[in-house]
Amino acid sequence: MDLFRILFPIGMIVAPLAFCVLFRPGLMRVEDPAAQEKVRRLMTWLIVGTFASVGAVIGVQLVYPFGGSFLWLLFFPLWFGLAMPLTAKKYPSLSTQGHAQAGAPRAASLERREPESVIPRAAWTALWVMWLAMTGLVVAGLATGASSISQTIAMAVIVPQPVIAGLICILGPFCTRLAMMEAEPLPEDAPEDLLTAYERHRAFKARFFYILSALLVVCVLGVAGAFAWGLEGSGLGIAGAIVGSLVGVAGGVFGTMASTRRAKINEQIARLQTA
Amino acid sequence: MAARIAISLESPIPLVEQIVAGVREVIALGEIAPGDSLPTVRQLAADLGVNMNTVARAYRALEGDGLVQTRRGRGTTVAASAEAPARDIESIRAELAARTRDALASARLGGLSRDEARDLLLEQMDLFWDKE
Numbered sequence: 592m593d594l595f596r597i598l599f600p601i602g603m604i605v606a607p608l609a610f611c612v613l614f615r616p617g618l619m620r621v622e623d624p625a626a627q628e629k630v631r632r633l634m635t636w637l638i639v640g641t642f643a644s645v646g647a648v649i650g651v652q653l654v655y656p657f658g659g660s661f662l663w664l665l666f667f668p669l670w671f672g673l674a675m676p677l678t679a680k681k682y683p684s685l686s687t688q689g690h691a692q693a694g695a696p697r698a699a700s701l702e703r704r705e706p707e708s709v710i711p712r713a714a715w716t717a718l719w720v721m722w723l724a725m726t727g728l729v730v731a732g733l734a735t736g737a738s739s740i741s742q743t744i745a746m747a748v749i750v751p752q753p754v755i756a757g758l759i760c761i762l763g764p765f766c767t768r769l770a771m772m773e774a775e776p777l778p779e780d781a782p783e784d785l786l787t788a789y790e791r792h793r794a795f796k797a798r799f800f801y802i803l804s805a806l807l808v809v810c811v812l813g814v815a816g817a818f819a820w821g822l823e824g825s826g827l828g829i830a831g832a833i834v835g836s837l838v839g840v841a842g843g844v845f846g847t848m849a850s851t852r853r854a855k856i857n858e859q860i861a862r863l864q865t866a
Numbered sequence: 867m868a869a870r871i872a873i874s875l876e877s878p879i880p881l882v883e884q885i886v887a888g889v890r891e892v893i894a895l896g897e898i899a900p901g902d903s904l905p906t907v908r909q910l911a912a913d914l915g916v917n918m919n920t921v922a923r924a925y926r927a928l929e930g931d932g933l934v935q936t937r938r939g940r941g942t943t944v945a946a947s948a949e950a951p952a953r954d955i956e957s958i959r960a961e962l963a964a965r966t967r968d969a970l971a972s973a974r975l976g977g978l979s980r981d982e983a984r985d986l987l988l989e990q991m992d993l994f995w996d997k998e
Contacts, residue, residue, distance in 0.1 A: 771909070776914070
């Protein structure tokens with residue numbers, strides 16, 4: 592457990608630097624020398640910041656046991672303050688929307704993008720059915736009194752989970768609809784394969800939101816069910832932490848993939864405009 | 867192929883008018899039919915990179931012309947009467963004459979020859995009517 596308290600914050604702190612070193616999206620790198628210099632400067636600060644933070648974790652942990660584990664929060668300044676700006680600067684197409692440069696005509700499709708074209712209503716209904724079934728199991732577990740936890744803890748830990756899962760069921764279609772509204776600019780004589788690329792990207796995002804929503808509903812209600820049926824303290828906590836982390840990592844990976852796919856479309860548009 | 871419209875931020879023609887003209891053109895060309903849905907204001911504004919109010923004003927203008935209709939829950943669709951003239955034929959003739967005269971005046975002042983102007987006019991007409 593002590594090793595975990597050291598490894599977890601260090602893993603979180605090293606993650607931004609590891610991402611910047613390992614991320615190879617196959618996108619065009621920035622060509623402007625001034626911007627390249629800025630990228631180098633940010634990378635230097637990221638390396639220095641990472642090593643300083645790791646040193647701080649080890650130092651604090653040696654002086655105050657358990658104190659260093661809270662320093663995983665240093666992930667946020669390293670990620671949002673250095674790693675993300677660095678990545679956006681290094682690959683400019685990640686931070687543009689692909690609209691035509693001033694002077695060039697801008698075109699748009701007059702086809703309405705419907706979320707239902709990718710994820711039918713029935714799929715969201717199925718998610719609600721799953722929510723209903725799992726919530727029923729949670730309630731049944733509570734009614735049998737299988738759990739040894741007190742009623743106060745049960746109210747605080749178990750009852751909010753179906754509410755959270757319900758919110759996820761509500762937010763899923765909303766997020767999918769928002770994803771359909773992402774700008775899809777076209778050059779005046781856009782080829783058909785560009786429209787196909789947009790369509791695939793849209794489908795990817797919608798499926799991602801659906802799968803993520805379904806996974807979250809299962810995980811959240813699974814936790815509530817485990818408590819309600821008295822399965823706490825049997826290693827399920829560790830299993831829950833691992834599964835929860837994996838869902839989070841999967842979200843990050845899919846999000847990065849979606850951004851990269853979109854950036855490739857932006858580059859295709861830029862090539863068409865300069866051709 | 868899906869119907870498209872194009873605008874230019876550099877054009878002296880206001881953006882609202884460009885969007886109205888673009889949608890009117892695709893309806894006239896039959897690329898979208900009565901009952902077909904138009905994109906939401908948010909979607910079209912995002913795609914064109916313009917303000918949502920600009921697109922909303924264009925849709926209102928099209929609605930005023932009787933070309934589209936907006937219904938709660940269904941969004942904006944091409945009106946059933948879009949292909950039938952909403953005004954009397956004389957006023958349409960007068961508008962066409964005025965607009966053509968204006969465009970021809972610009973062409974003449976811009977240095978276009980009579981033959982060039984005629985060829986351009988015929989080329990545009992071929993988009994909307996069968997060649998004779």
